[in-house]
């Protein structure tokens with residue numbers, strides 16, 4: 001990114017007016033300073049890290065769990081469907097088999113995935129997961145709040161239950177799981193740099209029609225995470241916000257209180273593997289905020305600079 005800003009500056013400097021050039025020098029210097037300022041930390045090592053990943057039975061969470069474990073991390077993989085978690089463990093073992101044959105670095109220890117079923121919206125289950133981490137690991141390095149559900153449909157014809165159910169899964173669940181895990185993360189803050197990762201959405205930045213409850217839940221999660229980031233900075237616990245765009249997962253097959261077959265309109269989509277790779281990269285590099293797709297970044301910028309035009313386009 002820094003290289004691009006320098007290239008942009010050089011191009012501008014060759015044909016800009018004096019005034020424009022000074023403007024650019026200032027902008028480029030400030031931008032590079034901000035980049036340096038915001039990322040002064042060394043890479044986070046995932047080898048032998050201990051993580052809790054919610055929503056690991058499918059889509060993005062499944063891929064994150066796999067990639068963390070392949071990187072040598074230990075993962076408590078949670079979701080409601082035990083059979084799908086068992087499939088995940090099987091896939092990890094088959095991938096690990098091929099990986100260990102090619103493993104050349106002796107220092108790279110093999111990871112593991114521990115499946116544990118449970119419902120994020122049930123307090124007893126959240127505490128069971130946290131207690132397991134305490135009993136078996138004596139703390140936690142990374143909490144990945146990924147599990148989530150969506151809903152599609154107009155608000156004026158929706159039931160009051162729909163917004164409550166969505167808020168339970170997409171907002172209260174991760175908030176309360178984080179509360180349960182905070183003591184475990186704090187135990188690691190003296191030796192490591194623990195992290196809490198929110199898998200949000202580009203719709204946490206710009207709401208769209210027919211997904212009002214989902215957007216509200218994701219906005220709420222992002223707002224809460226921003227506050228938490230500042231509160232926990234002095235304890236060396238990082239809060240990262242990863243915002244994917246439409247992803248090819250089972251998300252649209254399990255929408256809450258939505259007529260079967262309802263389709264979501266989107267331009268393009270990402271694979272869960274790609275989302276997971278970018279998420280892992282963000283964790284390694286302590287990227288605090290990341291809107292993953294170019295389309296998502298365009299939507300966020302357009303709605304910041306031209307909110308009226310974006311409103312009009314989305315209202316059609």
Ligand SMILES: NC(=O)c1ccc[n+]([C@@H]2O[C@H](COP(=O)([O-])OP(=O)(O)OC[C@H]3O[C@@H](n4cnc5c(N)ncnc54)[C@H](OP(=O)(O)O)[C@@H]3O)[C@@H](O)[C@H]2O)c1
Pocket residue numbers: 054055056057058059060061078079080081082084118119120121146147148149169199200201202243244245246247248249250251252254272
């Ligand atoms: N797919 C997209 O287009 C998209 C775009 C932007 C952001 N996201 C976000 O990315 C995250 C992952 O979504 P995905 O695309 O991977 O969807 P997915 O394939 O449907 O995965 C959702 C995961 O959440 C789990 N889950 C749902 N409700 C749960 C509950 N009450 N308790 C425990 N686990 C629960 C599901 O497991 P069980 O059913 O087994 O419990 C599943 O593993 C979500 O937060 C979603 O909002 C998705």
